[in-house]
Amino acid sequence: MSTELDKTFDPAAIEAKWYAHWEGNGLFRPERPNAPPFTIVNPPPNVTGSLHIGHALDNTLQDIVIRYERLRGKDALWVVGVDHAGIATQMVVERQMEERQDKRTNYTREQFIDKVWEWKEESGGTITRQLRRLGCSMDWSREQFTMDEHFTRAVLKVFVDLYNQGLIYRDKRLVNWDPKLKTAISDLEVETREVKGGFWHFKYPLADGVKLDNGQDYIEVATTRPETMLADMAVAVHPEDERYKSVIGKDILQPITGRRFKVVADEHADPELGSGAVKITPGHDFNDFDVGKRAGIEPSQMLNMLDADAHVVQTSDGLVPDKYLGMDRFEARDAVVAEMKELGFLIPHVTKDKEGNEVIQDAEPRTIQTPFGDRGGVVIEPWLTDQWYVNAAELAKAPIEAVKTGKIEIVPKTWEKTFFNWMDNIQPWCVSRQLWWGHRIPAWYGPAVDSSVGLTWDRSTASAPVFVAETDEDAKIQAALFYDVEPSNIHFAEDGIQAPRVWLETKRPDDSIVLWRDPDVLDTWFSSALWPFATLGWPDETELLTKHYPNDLLVSGFDILFFWDARMMMQGMHFMKDVPWPKLYLHGLVRAADGQKMSKSKGNVVDPLGLIDKYGADALRFFMAAMESQGRDIKMDDKRVEGYRNFATKLWNATRFCQSNGIGASTSLAAPRATSAVNRWIVGEVVETLSALDKAMAELRFDAAANTIYHFAWDTFCDWYIELIKGNFDDETKEVAGWVLDQILVMLHPFMPFITEELWHAQSRVNGTERPYELILAKWPQPSTAIDAEAKTEVDWLIALTSGIRAAKNELGIAPGTKLAAFCEMPSELAAKAVSNNMAAIERLARLSTIEVAPATPGAAMQVTVGNDIFVIPLAGVIDIDAEKARLEKAMAASAKERDALAKRLDNPNFVERAKPEAVEKAKADHAYHTAEAERLATALARLG
Template identity: 70%
Template sequence: MTELPKTFDPATIETRWYQHWEEKGLFRPDRPDAMPFTIVNPPPNVTGSLHIGHALDNTLQDIVIRYERLRGKDALWVVGTDHAGIATQMVVERQLNAKGEKRTDYSREDFIAKVWDWKAESGGAITRQLRRLGCSMDWANERFTMDEGFSKAVVRTFVELHKRGLLYRDKRLVNWDPHFRSAISDLEVETVETRGGFWRFRYPLADGVTLADGSDHIIVATTRPETMLADMAVAVHPDDPRYKDVIGKDILQPITGRRFKVVADEHADPELGSGAVKITPGHDFNDFEVGKRAGMKAADMLNMFDADANVVQTADGLIPDRFLGLHRFRKDGVDGAREAVVAEMKRLGFLVPHVTRNKEGEEVSADFEPRTIQTPFGDRSNVVIEPWLTDQWYVDAARLAVAPMQAVRDGRIEIVPKTWEKTFFNWMENIQPWCVSRQLWWGHQIPAWFDADGNSYVAETEAEAQALAGNKPLTRDPDVLDTWFSSALWPFGTLGWPEQTQTLSRHYPNDLLISGFDILFFWDARMAMQGMEFMGDVPWRKLYLHGLVRAADGQKMSKSKGNVVDPLGLIDAYGADALRFFMAAMESQGRDVKMDEKRVEGYRNFATKLWNAARFLQSNGVTASTAHEAPAADLPVNRWIIAETVATVQAIDTAMAELRFDAAANAIYHFVWDQFCDWYIELTKGAMDEETRAVAGWAFDQILVMLHPFMPFITEELWNLTGVRANELIVAQWPQALAAVDQEAQAEIDWLIRLVSAIRTARTELNVPPGAKLAMQVWNANDGTGARLIRQRDALSRLARLTAITFHAFDKGEEVPKASVQIVVDEAYFILPLEGVIDIAAEKTRLAKALAAAEKERDSLGGRLSNPSFVEKAKPEAVTKAREDHAEKSAEAERLKAALERLG
């Protein structure tokens, strides 16, 4: 047994132990006969680095997998990275730009070769960072969404979905990123508040038609005047009396002269502006749906932008030449289509100015009304996303959603917390076709080929496509698949599918998926769709959705706010164990985690407390336990700690079954800090006989095992420094909560703890000098308490600093000493005479003064909190602080009042 160093230093042990575990293959011990337990890690982007959300997500997964491994299961944590189409292509393009080159200087094949070179040299930094966090993943079988086997699964899925009529090509609106010249997913769109405007224009009614009030035009309002060059209708509410007579009539777009209809649609809000809205179905998602309801086919909808968001001619050729080639917005000092359209409408007399009054009451006219606009931006390109009408590949998500919804309803998939079920069903029941094609070079190229007439042929190989096309000349679709399409196969593609491997049959379905709620639809739901379609079973039996990690004030973290927390910095400062324990202790179902570095530091102190406890035990001859079962014990204190150990195992098992990470963490924390370190060690100081050494060694071993999923590094270090072990802790045996709980011993030691705590509190409150030893009188004790006092006399005298304990009874005419403090525990009175120990009169004066001050502050805060004006108008954090201060002052007043009453 090696002597423990005086101080605990996380940095010296973390790297060493992680390398040892990985090199010995301990993350996947050979357990072919054990019950399998499987989770898959949400594959981080190969370009990514560990952020605080990753730290939470992966900590929770590692707690589960280490817990199940200790319980003897064949625990598999599948790990891998996502090729991250846009993100990775952007990184490599930036490297080229730095050298004065661009992607299009290379052939597609040469550019992709450069991406693979980048991955080999720089990709996967996040996997090294996951190791620093302590994630015990199956690195020996690490996967990548572009590796050969997984790519085969992706191609097979696309082809099979097409054969089954679940994947097709269609013309629809997509989120178009003009920087990348590609469609992107909703998750890659960030809505940002920007300064914009609300323009109002007159559209003339055709053929002499007028409104009921005699007007020969309809006023429409828009935040995007440039798109009016592709207008195809004006919509009004069907019940709006102003427009009932013109529904179905023709109206003119002033610049292009295009004739189109006034259509009735509930999308038009009679209370908003004029109640009439221009409909541009090729450039607005709401307008697209209005257009479809009005009978327009997608193929007939007009598109006025090219892939770079420059104006191009529409199918009807009505856009004047002077607008062609303009960018949608002002760019590089040159007016864009927006400015040109507004200027032209103003010149033609169709602009309705926005009129306000200045401070002097004079009318002031402007071209538009300033507005704050919710504007979609590409999260990586930082350019405004354009709804763009284009041909893409789509998955029939509505049909695929049926099976997962039924699986949730009948309990085959359990969503935790259950409150997320409503959100899940709401989204799945209203699901839209899933656009799976992207106009990039890096990714899985779509296995589809086109002939000269535009007909498509979907097959796994070009030879198969040629056969389908009757050997016509074919050109392969240059697009690649959305990365969510490939990652949706993660639960079974990583296990060998489409090959029917033993690993696949053993580990599918997975047991659990842990993910942030923000990817419930982008990843979780799509895994459920693909898994049930191709495997005929759910991908995982339980789905746990955790919240976000927010800043200490509750705000969402963002680089722009400067409140982002680097988990690697926290690991450097406090160790991975402290960060992990913080994440677990703060993870409460259905709630976000508020970052609190002081709490992380506190858990670093918790690790130090455990280290010092191990040093104390070692100095008293306590060594590793030789048995899994609890040793025989006669002393109440030993029977008590055995019972408390068993109760803690039971509490953790219950919490883990319910995925209540905070409850599990707090159970082991309370046991280690309060019961073992503070009380058991105190109660056994100076009384370390052979029985106590055996029990202490066994209980400490159980602590290391129970704490290991949360704090793997310090527990493994202590496990190996406190005795000779057959195996590393990571593959040890989880405690069995089978020993009978000794209620008699628990009751006795709990009584002793309550009594010592009460005496210590009284001494502190009454300013009794720490070194002063007091005589204690026990009044009215029954036989049971008397017996306990005799058994625990030595411990009580030492812990409460008593010189003598005498027994008295009220019914024998004895008098209670004056100037004494009285403590009541159960039926007995414990009286500590204080005459000559403290100045009674001065102490009463001090307590009365402190009590008055505490009550004054309490009442002042109570007055503020009872004032509706303060509660409603003050900042939420100010109200919360006032409530916390009120509770603190109320408790302080109660303590002082009780102390004063004790003095009589």
């Protein structure tokens, strides 16, 4: 019978066809109103993004789960969407404008936002198209965007509600400030790089003639950022440091500014580090900010010496010398060092060269871990600003309790310790960003009312009355009540600068109030924290929300555990009064082949689309699943991806073989009736595989699940069952083989959706019909039978005999096709039965021409043990025994020598601790190989007696 399948498996030819078919026919969310729900939401990628290897892993795992649950009959919903990515998107659009010699400030805010929306419609769908290439079966009919109208309404409601509950507030604190982008950024958007820098030591003189106990009239301080001394406000020493106890509370002078401040006691100062004294600049260092607060310095009193561009400005006390004003921070660094040196307050760093000569330098050279903005690309500055904050510590209480009590299970469990450590020590969450693109903060400011002077305008908004509301009209009503005027007398200005002018232009300024809206937008993590419920229609009580919240599972990279996962827990439990999902699965990173983290700068980034082009989406997906072992990162390995492409080809060719022998699709969900041992055995193997696969999926052991179906399809079905039934294609065998192949396609479908869908339909055409439904909508296997222990024992024995014979031939260099005679003097009952029932298969597979129940003929022979049965196979005339023994002994001695040398090297601490990690790993791998090889060769020698 001619096959319906092409001779060659071509992934590209089937992938586009089937994805378009699935999506076009609405098969990613079939109508199952009465089915139990199963819901996952994808971590929304940036609208500016393109598919990287981390996305490929994350979305492959999710698709495996959603396809699995869909096959199990669930109303499976995979919510898909993209994040508006405030900073990234604004940068993209501004960069395009720069190419046209244009800039954002040439437009009003509204005009610029219109341009961003235009870009989004034209170019913002790259990653969603790429997710389709990966095979992601998302519900595209309900694709979400965090700036959509319904989502924006949810974001504003959350902000207003949290504000009214006292959980959102405005505060002056240090933030990660990006001087290039001129906005605060989150910790996730900060990357640490190693930078060559210096560690400068300076003298700060004690005031009023005070001296240390040793007579010294100064305290030595050291810093990697000398420019910040222009805003120093204290010097800290450890309260138990005997050297400084006598001067705690005394005044000290900053030489350049002449500023007097106190020596304060604080455990932040480490007596063992440097001089044990630390200069404190609370307005420009996160640790110093906390020290300053403990010393009684209020944030409003902390000095700020930099503007938004990181240029030096005058501090509130007016003590920064004029020559520094306007300098870039790094220009100021050089100038400060030069002046301190000129004034005699620089303590030089003295070392000796190789010849013993003194080398004097201004600073001790150091490699410094320096924070950079991942998008702006410049050094991040801790900067004291007024921002909006969420009381994260209060919102964290419910998630902490949920994880402790098991209401939320984190998989792997090892991440729980990290989760608790961060959540127990959580800091206020800065949610404002100084951008135009994003959800604008729903807060309006108005003039302050002073009984003596009337209305006063505070452009900084620090002390201005604030009205937080979801709409302009609501803000008007609040302001009207506050100022005791009619809502119609409330007007709006573009900003705080224009507000006084607009007020003067009103017809009745004595009765008019002008408000202006906060110019900032919300951190994108604030909106994406609502993803599990806002995507389902909240704040409306939709049917979708009722059915699909809580979601069932979240799959996420561990690197966003706090930035996204924990914040979804906070917002979900606060607003929905329930966990967002009962289980959180955290996968590892995909690393380069050598274990290094992938980065563009290293040039080791792998493009998943290139791998799909080369090997097919199915092969890449299977690689991701097979390598995803809980708690471990994945090392990229193109050869493994190629190997899974070969696996797909193997299945393709096995299906072609079945078709050529009249084996087509099954019409039964239950296993067909089987009488022969081999058919009863393979049905039992399906039952066993299904059980192991379901267990692995329940435990989210993706590697175990993938390897289970891989070994069943390749080893059990293709290598053994097909070989065992060759030449015996009776009606029963055809029916069983067709049913088993169907079960393989269904079980493999979550991992390799494209090839399995193609083969599913190709199989039905063997019978001259087309399947009434696609594989994506098929039912998960239900064999409705048990494992036949008798058949399993018999066929497993047969496989063990064949494997043993083949291995022995390979060890002794005997050609695989060589037919041999075997003797088994006292066969067990099992051996006798298996040989009697399967001699034709034994001759074909094990290449044994006869098996005699008798003592073996005298002479050289090899032995093969199967269970309790010993088979003796004479080798006279087959190989040169003496030459083979000599070859094996020589090879065994070489492997043993190499094994012992490697063991000695690995036992040497100097090698293990000092050698490159890849060299140590290679030595371990080589040692394992030679150990196994020596054992294999010893076994081969033993066979020869």
